[in-house]
Amino acid sequence: MQLEVVGLGGAGCRLADAIRATAPVDRAFLTDVFAFDTDEATLQETVIPESHRAQYGQGTALEGSTGLDGDLDQGFEAGQAVVDDLLKVRERANSTTPDAILVTVGLGGTTGGPTAPALIAALQRSVDAPVYVLATLPADREFDPDAAAADRGPHTGVTANTGGDEPPRPAAASHAIRTLEALEGVASAIVLFDNEAWLRPGETLADSRTRSNRELATRVAAVFAGSGGDSAGPVAQTVVDASDIERILGTESAIVSLGYGEQTVETTSSRFGLGLLPTERDVETSEAVSAVETVVRKGIYGKLSFECEPETADRGLLIVGGPPAWLNRRAIAGGRRELQATVGGTGVLGGDAPRPDGEAVFAAVVLAGVETERLERLRTLAD
Ligand SMILES: Nc1nc2c(ncn2[C@@H]2O[C@H](COP(=O)(O)OP(=O)(O)OP(=O)(O)O)[C@@H](O)[C@H]2O)c(=O)[nH]1
Ligand SMILES: [Mg+2]
Structure with missing residues (x-):
């Protein structure tokens, strides 16, 4: 099948990039891959072509990890306001109509999560294809001082600290849950990846990122390529196509x-x-x-x-x-x-x-x- 990927925020863009980097033979299942973030640095770290990237929402509540001050409603409003611009970038660059769109996002931050519900609702209205979400859940140490301290050992401080270059995000759990609630009835299905479960003992979030993103990209490619991959290659004995995947993922925001x-x-x-x-x-x-x-x-x-x-x-x-x-x-x-x-x-x-x-x-x-x-x-x- 033909999948379009739209990455939102830091995690979302890195995930979109990782999906794009999956083996060339599997690239055949991708139409366009987009990266949208408030943060220019994230965009530049990807190898996604400039035509498919956009920096958005500067100066709004969507910018920066302290931008929301815990008020996610402001973020959802700002997300609503940027949707038209993002749709325009997509329309300008889009090559073919996909069988499905996958919006990738890290829940817990203040950019990708708050943008996702509005963008997905708009895509559902304007594209004749299901829109799925691939969302990561935050690790406990990002918002839970006890989890952070336990991971670093007994003689360290008690402030939530991710142990690497990731900022602590005290509101991450609440943002994640509220964003999931906002995605209910909007996303066709919600594929989850739990950062907490994929962290290895002693590992920092930053260290685990690349490995986690690669693992997840492999799974996404294996599922969404369906039976295809190399169109010139041998045909499957039992074909899995876009409608099969649609049937299994459903239309009702299943987890x-x-x-x-x-x-x-x-x-x-x-x-x-x-x-x-x-x-x-x-x-x-x-x-x-x-x-x-x-x-x-x-x-x-x-x-x-x-x-x-x-x-x-x-x-x-x-x-x-x-x-x-x-x-x-x-x-x-x-x-x-x-x-x-x-x-x-x-x-x-x-x-x-x-x-x-x-x-x-x-x-x-x-x-x-x-x-x-x-x-x-x-x-x-x-x-
Ligand atoms: N698996 C995975 N998770 C990530 C990655 N980067 C961040 N995360 C997770 O995603 C959550 C949100 O982080 P970002 O995506 O960087 O946040 P954002 O949407 O850019 O929002 P800001 O707070 O404005 O930076 C974090 O709390 C982490 O749990 C990544 O590369 N891979
Ligand atoms: Mg960010």
């Missing part, structure tokens, strides 16, 4: 978590030969079955972008991809049955994504409509 598993496999490359030899060695069926089973298990039961019980999901999607010889049809069907058994209900779809140049077998899992305690906890911390 979505993404799972992913990957295993590098041996392929003999034809790059060094004359292209006369088969590009892959024969793959033992048992080996292919085991690789598919392994990645599917990782995808369903491994670390999710947002911690939740897979059993609570209303709908699920499984895409198994990799070099065609490794995509064992029976094993993929088995994986789909496993996801079906886990999710319950009947809303499970599955398919494959052949990647002739791929060096890994992967499984991308979408769990939509999940329930979770993490949001409850953030709500408590936000009060």
